[in-house]
């Protein structure tokens with residue numbers, strides 16, 4: 001099946017089996033290996049991407065559903081503020097040491113950046129509880145979440161001062 | 162990886178209209194799997210619990226199946242493609258179906274709530290589905306549509322057994338119709354699971370009661386109770402409701418109701434919990450709900 005979609009701002013057309021998971025299309029057909037597979041069952045959030053602006057698990061999306069849609073992966077979050085510029089959340093995470101083994105991080109960045117952007121748009125500082133509930137679908141086995149939550153709050157408040 | 166290899170031979174049909182969808186279901190000879198948000202179906206296929214379908218009917222592009230409306234007769238009409246994230250965004254549901262609204266906030270994480278539909282939650286017919294008990298307590302009917310027409314079925318008689326319903330393979334769930342919470346009535350929702358997010362319920366319970374004051378007494382005018390994960394499918398607790406109906410609400414009545422509930426359900430031991438634990442917790446949930454009703458009515462306040 002021919003699928004036409006926008007991936008990280010660029011138009012993409014490819015011929016792929018329509019029930020193939022978006023996760024596999026990104027990694028195998030588009031060479032975007034930032035998106036990780038943890039569980040393959042929607043539980044861990046490592047495969048989180050934005051489809052038409054909403055965070056979803058790419059392991060649960062057959063690519064047919066993306067035809068005509070707009071996909072943003074962790075690679076697209078990276079460039080979203082200018083070429084090679086980190087998203088404020090990425091900068092805060094790097095500075096505060098919010099990453100260990102890294103397998104959860106791409107999903108965490110996509111989910112967290114989506115949350116940070118929304119909070120900044122609304123001009124509101126979320127509570128720690130709100131941050132924790134926003135990333136409840138992203139499992140991290142290393143960090144214990146504390147530094148990740150700190151980084152999200154830091155990024156909402158404008159990052160390094 | 163299993164998904165990748167197997168996906169090669171699956172066809173996906175994504176119509177934009179309900180007519181085209183039911184037409185396809187009427188005409189094809191081979192089995193078809195219906196796909197809404199995919200959060201149950203994709204997991205079934207990935208884990209091998211379900212065979213990979215040859216043909217998938219993706220209904221997610223049928224815009225007309227995603228709505229929340231208040232009907233002229235006061236009932237609330239919900240399209241099956243309404244996601245749990247949509248439920249959380251609906252001011253109408255927050256006010257008139259508060260138990261459903263609360264349940265929606267406890268489904269999965271945000272990624273799951275953005276995809277998971279209320280229609281999929283019903284049709285998947287898991288005994289532990291969190292959306293179903295609030296709908297049972299709201300006296301919900303569902304509408305099934307095929308190329309031959311539509312039929313309306315009360316949700317309490319919709320489930321036949323473990324993950325089976327009365328829907329025929331050529332029917333789509335096209336509407337969910339529930340009653341709004343009455344003025345002065347109280348609603349309750351409680352889910353017990355190993356953690357707060359992303360967890361399957363061990364017991365999930367929802368209720369509505371209407372308590373009126375008669376002098377010093379609190380009279381329970383109506384009770385509507387729904388429960389999940391304590392029988393092969395979600396249940397409306399008719400026996401317990403009957404015991405409670407039009408009675409003066411006292412601690413003694415509450416204990417009778419807890420006993421009735423515990424004999425009305427049929428929990429099992431499984432990987433998530435034990436029958437004894439589920440029976441105990443289900444009774445405790447009902448007691449907590451009714452005790453709160455008693456206290457509120459004594460202090461003369463309406464609303465939880």
Ligand SMILES: Cc1cc2nc3c(=O)[nH]c(=O)nc-3n(C[C@H](O)[C@H](O)[C@H](O)COP(=O)(O)OP(=O)(O)OC[C@H]3O[C@@H](n4cnc5c(N)ncnc54)[C@H](O)[C@@H]3O)c2cc1C
Pocket residue numbers: 041042043194195196197198199200201202203204220241267268269270273276277278279280281282283284285289290291292332333334335359360361
């Ligand atoms: C990580 C994770 C966490 C979860 N957490 C919860 C939770 O906390 N609580 C909970 O209740 N559930 C939970 N679920 C289960 C699931 O998300 C829900 O049951 C969801 O509502 C299913 O909806 P869907 O649109 O994704 O269904 P789909 O997978 O698209 O469909 C489910 C079934 O219903 C059928 N179907 C769907 N729509 C229709 C229709 N309109 N007409 C006829 N048939 C139809 C499909 O053929 C399929 O058999 C979770 C799932 C995952 C993966």
Ligand code: FES
Pocket residue numbers: 036037038039040041042043044045046047048057058059060
């Ligand atoms: S790989 Fe998709 S949620 Fe774990």
Ligand code: FES
Pocket residue numbers: 099100101102103104105139140141142143
């Ligand atoms: S950093 Fe290792 S899982 Fe999160």
